[in-house]
Amino acid sequence: MTDPLPTGATIGILGGGQLGRMLSVAAARLGLRTHIYEPGANPPAADVAHAVTTADYTDTDALRAFAQSVDLVTYEFENIPTAALDTVEAIVPIHPNRRALGTSQDRLTEKTFLQELGLTVAPFADVTDAAALEAAIAQIGTPAILKTRRFGYDGKGQARLTSPDDAASALDSLAGAPAVLEGFVSFTAEISVIAARNPQGDIACYDPGENVHRDGILHTTTVPANIPARLRTDAVLLAARILNALDYVGVMGVELFVTPQGLIVNEIAPRVHNSGHWTQNGCTVDQFEQHIRAIAGWPLGDGSRHTDITMENLIGDDMDRVPDLAKDPKCALHLYGKADTKPGRKMGHVNRVTG
Amino acid sequence: MTDPLPTGATIGILGGGQLGRMLSVAAARLGLRTHIYEPGANPPAADVAHAVTTADYTDTDALRAFAQSVDLVTYEFENIPTAALDTVEAIVPIHPNRRALGTSQDRLTEKTFLQELGLTVAPFADVTDAAALEAAIAQIGTPAILKTRRFGYDGKGQARLTSPDDAASALDSLAGAPAVLEGFVSFTAEISVIAARNPQGDIACYDPGENVHRDGILHTTTVPANIPARLRTDAVLLAARILNALDYVGVMGVELFVTPQGLIVNEIAPRVHNSGHWTQNGCTVDQFEQHIRAIAGWPLGDGSRHTDITMENLIGDDMDRVPDLAKDPKCALHLYGKADTKPGRKMGHVNRVTG
Numbered sequence: 001m002t003d004p005l006p007t008g009a010t011i012g013i014l015g016g017g018q019l020g021r022m023l024s025v026a027a028a029r030l031g032l033r034t035h036i037y038e039p040g041a042n043p044p045a046a047d048v049a050h051a052v053t054t055a056d057y058t059d060t061d062a063l064r065a066f067a068q069s070v071d072l073v074t075y076e077f078e079n080i081p082t083a084a085l086d087t088v089e090a091i092v093p094i095h096p097n098r099r100a101l102g103t104s105q106d107r108l109t110e111k112t113f114l115q116e117l118g119l120t121v122a123p124f125a126d127v128t129d130a131a132a133l134e135a136a137i138a139q140i141g142t143p144a145i146l147k148t149r150r151f152g153y154d155g156k157g158q159a160r161l162t163s164p165d166d167a168a169s170a171l172d173s174l175a176g177a178p179a180v181l182e183g184f185v186s187f188t189a190e191i192s193v194i195a196a197r198n199p200q201g202d203i204a205c206y207d208p209g210e211n212v213h214r215d216g217i218l219h220t221t222t223v224p225a226n227i228p229a230r231l232r233t234d235a236v237l238l239a240a241r242i243l244n245a246l247d248y249v250g251v252m253g254v255e256l257f258v259t260p261q262g263l264i265v266n267e268i269a270p271r272v273h274n275s276g277h278w279t280q281n282g283c284t285v286d287q288f289e290q291h292i293r294a295i296a297g298w299p300l301g302d303g304s305r306h307t308d309i310t311m312e313n314l315i316g317d318d319m320d321r322v323p324d325l326a327k328d329p330k331c332a333l334h335l336y337g338k339a340d341t342k343p344g345r346k347m348g349h350v351n352r353v354t355g
Numbered sequence: 356m357t358d359p360l361p362t363g364a365t366i367g368i369l370g371g372g373q374l375g376r377m378l379s380v381a382a383a384r385l386g387l388r389t390h391i392y393e394p395g396a397n398p399p400a401a402d403v404a405h406a407v408t409t410a411d412y413t414d415t416d417a418l419r420a421f422a423q424s425v426d427l428v429t430y431e432f433e434n435i436p437t438a439a440l441d442t443v444e445a446i447v448p449i450h451p452n453r454r455a456l457g458t459s460q461d462r463l464t465e466k467t468f469l470q471e472l473g474l475t476v477a478p479f480a481d482v483t484d485a486a487a488l489e490a491a492i493a494q495i496g497t498p499a500i501l502k503t504r505r506f507g508y509d510g511k512g513q514a515r516l517t518s519p520d521d522a523a524s525a526l527d528s529l530a531g532a533p534a535v536l537e538g539f540v541s542f543t544a545e546i547s548v549i550a551a552r553n554p555q556g557d558i559a560c561y562d563p564g565e566n567v568h569r570d571g572i573l574h575t576t577t578v579p580a581n582i583p584a585r586l587r588t589d590a591v592l593l594a595a596r597i598l599n600a601l602d603y604v605g606v607m608g609v610e611l612f613v614t615p616q617g618l619i620v621n622e623i624a625p626r627v628h629n630s631g632h633w634t635q636n637g638c639t640v641d642q643f644e645q646h647i648r649a650i651a652g653w654p655l656g657d658g659s660r661h662t663d664i665t666m667e668n669l670i671g672d673d674m675d676r677v678p679d680l681a682k683d684p685k686c687a688l689h690l691y692g693k694a695d696t697k698p699g700r701k702m703g704h705v706n707r708v709t710g
Contacts (some may be wrong), residue, residue, distance in 0.1 A: 004678070008694050025380050028403045031690030031703065048383045048403045281639060284687045284708060293681070302684035306662060306708070323359070326648070329657035332639045335386030339363050348386065353639060353661070 005296035007031035012070035016043025019076035026288035067091035095295040096250040123183035136181035143184040187257035193239035194276035251291035278309040281351040308355035360651035362386035367425035371398025374431035381643035422446035450650040451605040478538035491536040498539040542612035548594035549631035606646035633664040636706040663710035
């Protein structure tokens with residue numbers, strides 16, 4: 001247990017996308033600096049960071065220099081190569097810890113961990129080859145979803161099986177990557193809990209948000225979620241147990257399915273989460289500042305919500321709506337400064353005050 | 356009338372203090388970049404800016420290169436040398452305009468402008484030498500305050516006269532600078548209005564905040580101000596008239612005295628203002644984003660307040676209170692990342708939610 005990070009200290013962030021950008025702004029609000037490490041040129045986070053390293057995750061010298069220039073390291077996405085993390089961690093602490101990252105990087109490890117914690121997950125089975133897939137289908141049935149164990153996000157690395165006949169094509173589409181077959185869950189709502197824990201062991205959760213996806217990408221998050229109070233409490237308690245079990249430090253996004261039988265954990269993300277962007281206009285301390293507070297060893301914000309919000313992602317051509325959204329006094333715009341608009345690319349989001 | 360600034364455009368900011376820092380963050384939120392021009396090393400705004408030029412205001416080459424790298428220029432303080440502004444304006448537009456800046460840079464010009472607009476100001480007289488001061492005292496009486504016409508802020512460049520006998524020492528303390536003698540105003544409250552106007556001529560004002568000063572520096576701003584509804588409306592209308600008269604583009608701080616005879620305009624600041632920091636946690640669009648929206652030709656936020664706030668400046672050793680303030684769920688911290696704590700130095704502020 002070290003002292004809280006003082007004013008002027010520097011937090012290293014692996015990844016320079018919009019999450020790194022909003023983390024940088026939150027760090028600045030607390031008088032802290034950020035140093036972004038990102039392979040791509042002109043990352044969104046560079047506009048608001050004290051320092052930027054443009055280098056690949058295989059560049060050991062650059063990783064070492066980066067680690068030496070900062071007081072601790074965090075990350076804005078979970079698919080960071082293990083060797084890069086080893087290089088950094090030899091020099092400076094990484095929060096959230098490697099166990100949390102390792103658990104969430106691998107769907108099989110993640111589901112096993114959650115199940116062992118006594119939480120409900122969708123039926124799942126390890127799929128290493130065609131024979132294993134056949135056995136998995138026999139066990140779980142169809143419809144089901146075949147997902148790569150690693151490197152999946154926003155619906156990528158997934159294939160849907162509507163019947164056992166889809167097995168071969170589903171396996172082909174994953175190109176031999178180790179995979180997990182997940183049973184199809186019939187849910188009435190998707191919700192997520194943004195939870196935080198600091199090194200002192202304090203935990204604070206935001207109210208669950210209700211998520212709507214479109215084309216496999218988060219479309220909207222609405223708070224409060226339209227679910228019974230009992231499930232809201234369940235969701236928060238369950239999320240807190242996950243953080244506690246991992247001795248977690250930072251913010252985590254916990255995605256849940258609401259079913260007639262109760263809550264099923266879909267997945268966990270060891271970082272600030274798109275479904276927590278509503279906190280920027282709904283809470284005194286938003287998820288980005290909460291993450292910085294947690295990893296810096298500061299007291300956590302209490303997570304209470306002062307305003308009802310619907311967050312909507314602005315994807316691709318949604319940017320054409322910005323002039324109209326800017327006129328709406330109920331809309332808070334958050335744009336990422338990305339030069340090129342592409343279909344499916346997250347360009348910004350809008351938090352609409354609803355109550 | 357040009358088109359609104361698009362995503363990725365760059366705003367130049369003259370001055371790299373905490374106001375420039377918070378303007379940079381607001382620009383980023385709208386997908387815009389900032390380039391800070393500041394003579395001092397490691398200015399607070401540099402941590403969150405896309406680019407920084409460290410050069411003096413007399414460095415014409417640096418000013419030209421700065422102006423050529425940006426789409427428009429704004430400023431975070433009003434005491435910028437005229438020659439520097441001339442150099443910049445030959446290349447790129449400056450908002451708010453030179454007339455607003457020139458008016459507010461000079462107390463005599465400012466008071467004359469306000470009076471000609473039909474607004475009430477404290478009795479004042481031009482003081483060029485001892486004879487003029489004697490005449491001014493005969494006209495205005497004592498107590499009175501002798502203020503330099505230019506380069507005053509946070510109570511600097513001022514001398515109080517409790518009787519005519521103080522004339523010589525007051526004049527000495529201003530070291531020959533052109534000055535204005537102001538009659539003492541007996542007020543029941545100090546308030547300020549943060550007002551914005553865009554190139555389209557739209558105007559939006561925030562609710563007046565009530566200010567308390569300590570040692571000549573703003574200590575707290577509380578919204579709503581504890582004044583009659585009629586005066587709140589008067590204050591906003593009066594501020595809007597000032598912006599309109601100056602064909603102003605940007606955010607302006609208008610400081611007012613509340614007296615039994617009505618409102619007296621104390622001074623105007625052609626920039627975001629310390630007494631508007633409460634908007635960060637009280638409004639969907641804060642004064643910093645409002646300023647960026649205005650100068651970028653975007654629609655303005657409507658200025659409505661969703662939360663009651665008391666803003667308190669954290670000055671010098673107030674930083675020792677940060678660990679306790681960080682624990683208070685009602686407190687939103689905003690620290691400026693300044694390395695050295697000095698007496699009288701603004702290190703940050705806290706917005707306390709009060710309702």
